[in-house]
Amino acid sequence: MADSTPISRSSESILATNTVLRNTYALLAMTLLFSAVMAVVSMSVGIPRGAAMICTLAGIGIMMFVLPKFQNSTAGIGLVFLCTGLLGLGIGPMIAAYLSYPNGPATVATAMAGTGGIFLALSGYVLTTKKDFSFMGGFLMVGLIVLFGAIIVSLFTAMPALNMAISAGMILLMSGFLLFDTSRIINGGETNYINATVSLFINIFNIFTSLLHLLGVMGDD
Amino acid sequence: MDPWMKFVWAGLLGVFIWRMIPTARHWLKNGPRGSSKEWMTTAMLLGGVVLFVLILMKSV
Numbered sequence: 001m002a003d004s005t006p007i008s009r010s011s012e013s014i015l016a017t018n019t020v021l022r023n024t025y026a027l028l029a030m031t032l033l034f035s036a037v038m039a040v041v042s043m044s045v046g047i048p049r050g051a052a053m054i055c056t057l058a059g060i061g062i063m064m065f066v067l068p069k070f071q072n073s074t075a076g077i078g079l080v081f082l083c084t085g086l087l088g089l090g091i092g093p094m095i096a097a098y099l100s101y102p103n104g105p106a107t108v109a110t111a112m113a114g115t116g117g118i119f120l121a122l123s124g125y126v127l128t129t130k131k132d133f134s135f136m137g138g139f140l141m142v143g144l145i146v147l148f149g150a151i152i153v154s155l156f157t158a159m160p161a162l163n164m165a166i167s168a169g170m171i172l173l174m175s176g177f178l179l180f181d182t183s184r185i186i187n188g189g190e191t192n193y194i195n196a197t198v199s200l201f202i203n204i205f206n207i208f209t210s211l212l213h214l215l216g217v218m219g220d221d
Numbered sequence: 222m223d224p225w226m227k228f229v230w231a232g233l234l235g236v237f238i239w240r241m242i243p244t245a246r247h248w249l250k251n252g253p254r255g256s257s258k259e260w261m262t263t264a265m266l267l268g269g270v271v272l273f274v275l276i277l278m279k280s281v
Contacts, residue, residue, distance in 0.1 A: 050223070053226055060233070110281055116276065122270070125266065132261075133263065134252065134253050135259060138245065138249035140247075145238050148238050152235065201253045214274065218279075218281050
């Protein structure tokens with residue numbers, strides 16, 4: 001399993017993997033679009049930051065505690081849209097704040113393009129080579145725990161350098177998770193497209209917000 | 222950020238960490254080990270991401 005060379009598998013298994021992959025990318029595209037629409041709605045309505053945070057917490061809560069119970073039913077698809085929509089509503093005020101800066105629209109557009117570029121390049125690499133990146137699991141989990149600890153510290157200290165390091169670390173870690181999650185789909189480790197979609201959505205969402213933060217700092221905003 | 226928001230986020234992240242520690246232990250103990258070649262490939266890919274982000278930061 002540790003070997004990164006393509007694994008030879010039965011045609012049924014390959015067919016099942018292709019179905020999961022197709023469903024995952026279709027649902028991912030729809031949820032990303034829906035989340036973007038909700039972010040625009042959030043900006044248009046002018047949702048207060050407190051309400052936005054409640055939306056984000058509700059989205060995360062549904063993902064963590066409710067979605068696992070419905071991941072094998074059609075209700076799971078509705079829940080994926082609900083939690084990604086809530087995350088979109090939650091991110092609205094942050095994007096609105098960046099857009100209000102002089103170079104804001106260019107920064108947001110660059111962050112979106114950059115996120116798309118990272119996603120396409122890494123996913124494309126795994127899809128083309130079919131390499132197995134499951135060996136990264138332990139490293140990524142430990143990295144995420146360390147990063148979450150650093151975020152807790154940064155909440156109660158005013159250290160801009162730490163915030164930048166966290167954003168940079170988050171981009172790297174989520175890029176690693178993109179490799180890991182995509183290879184799990186390709187190699188049959190993830191057979192549920194709802195779970196796969198949520199994993200990829202979270203990776204993309206975190207890369208976008210972290211990249212936006214880094215670009216905002218560099219643009220003197 | 223309001224103080225209550227900070228405490229809510231810190232609590233949420235604490236729950237995440239608490240829930241992730243057993244998973245991380247499991248992966249470290251039972252997960253597949255990567256060869257040096259595999260880690261080198263990963264490092265090159267992530268290095269490419271770093272380079273790309275640096276270019277984006279310069280362009281803004």
